[in-house]
Amino acid sequence: MLEVEGLKKSFRAPDGEVTAVVDVASFVLAAGEQVALQGTSGSGKTTFLHLIAGILKADAGRVSIDGQEMTALPEAGRDRLRASTIGYVFQTFNLLQGYSAVENVILGMAFSGRRDPARARTLLERVGLKDRLDYKPRQLSVGQQQRVAVARALANRPRLVLADEPTGNLDRRHAADALALVREVCREANAALLLVTHDPGAAGSFERVERLEGINRAAVGGPA
């Protein structure tokens, strides 16, 4: 479902020094598979997810999602592919403050051409926010905001969900609930899940756990 080969990304520091952040020889994720990716802070986890999602353009290598090569596409093509096949859950949720819960979820599908308000409501009901549809993010608790973010990530019926430290801003109890929810709804939607975390407890519940240092030669070489 997701195939990564020879993926490389470097950044130029203000002083001109070029630092390699991602150097992944191979990484594969099967359809519906759930993988936790662990790594120390600054090891390039977020950059790796951004490269998979096509938010960043790789210096070299190949990212293929369901047979469509993300790295071969121009920016607009990457946007289109991301909008139609990838759901993204952020550590800070990144909900749009001026939009209600249901509108935030609708935005998750708005750019894939599959705008379906009924589905947005169903998803929010599924994550237990049936009575919070029209609430603005600031009117929701942190845990509820994360649920909205999960619902939004699934709004476009993604084949792949990328979750970047989705429990990083939650306390232990809410973190466990949120993690269970993400995994459950991905399983129900048959979406593959690549969850980045530095929390050993969160990673412990996954059948497959990868250490970034194990796949990322740049991370082994030193933090970005």
Add this chain to the structure above:
Amino acid sequence: MKGLLLLVRRSLRQHALSTSVTVGSAALACGLVMAVFSIQSQAREAFTGVPVGFDAVLGARGSPLQLVLNTVFHLETSPGNIPWSLYEAMRSDGRVETAIPYAVGDNYRGFRIVGTTLDLFRDVQVRPGEMLRPAPPGRLFDPTLREAVVGDFVARRAGLALGARFHAYHGLDFDESQRHAAEYVVVGVLEPTNSPTDRVIFIPIEGVFRLERHVLRGGGEEYEAKPGEPIPDEHKEVGAVMLKLRSKQAGFLLRQEINNQGAVATLAWPVGLVLAEFFEKMGWILRVLELVAVLVVVVAAGSILASLTNSIRERRREFAFLRALGARRRTVFGSIVAEAAAIAALGSLLGLLVHAGILGGAAVVVRAQTGIVLEWLRPHPILWIAPLGMVVLGALAGILPAIQAYRTDVASHLTPTS
């Protein structure tokens, strides 16, 4: 497309205060430019095309424009008087169809009193087939009595209803101390004509001659009318003679004779052209007004640009989130341009109300001052050009902030590091 509309709608609501301010400035600008063009156009049309019923005005030597403004629009002061004999000469001239004498120089509460003859009501058509007629049960004045026929606007504003009695006041500006002793009674209120005539009080011309302190100099020496005695024609004088000519050629010839060969009087002919020339001379002022109005629109577009540019700084994260959700750069770009155009469009819609408000206010003032009626909703190309131009300018103003939004670096505005 629906996604884009949602973005625009939400952003407008989310930034309600700045949206309201910029919409307000766009509305004022758009309304102002519409009002300036519309009032200017209607005023020009009213002054140069108003139905006056006369082709020419004969008056004292001086400015034809002053003569026309004084006698047709009842503005300005009279350039002076001409002997009664000139009126008689015009009346008997074969090239003249109708000659009506006007004696001016008095007022009632600021409304001008014109002494004239019944010929005005019998021979002059304000518009084709439309005479100056008193509304029933009123009637025309008896030229031998102290009776008056008043315009519709005067009747309403000065309370001169049928049967009302009033005194004339000397001069064109109302001054309590200048009251004439003679009392007049209103015997007719003219049907409204939507012309300067609505602001006039007509009395018999003999009455003007006989008002105390009125000195006649028609014969060169001063003469004051004596009660009970007829006034010799050689002493009479009039402010102007309103003329209806039989042909254009008559106008050319009379103008040649009076203006070029004569030295006593001035013939303002044709009335419309005199005013058109005035507007031509005043054209640069109108152009400046138009330019100022257009500049205000540009400033309003600038305020849209400034408002959006400021908001872009705080919205970069929002754009990054949207991009992460799959929004393309052009969607973000388009949403900002559409937002700017929407602000301008809302401003334009409100601008129509501002335009109606300004025109409504101006109409009241112009009506009171000149008797000319400006229409609130008279179609004018500016009513669609200005809103369209505002929207285009608004959209153009949105391009710079849209480029800033377009250039938002997604990765650096999402969680940048693990």
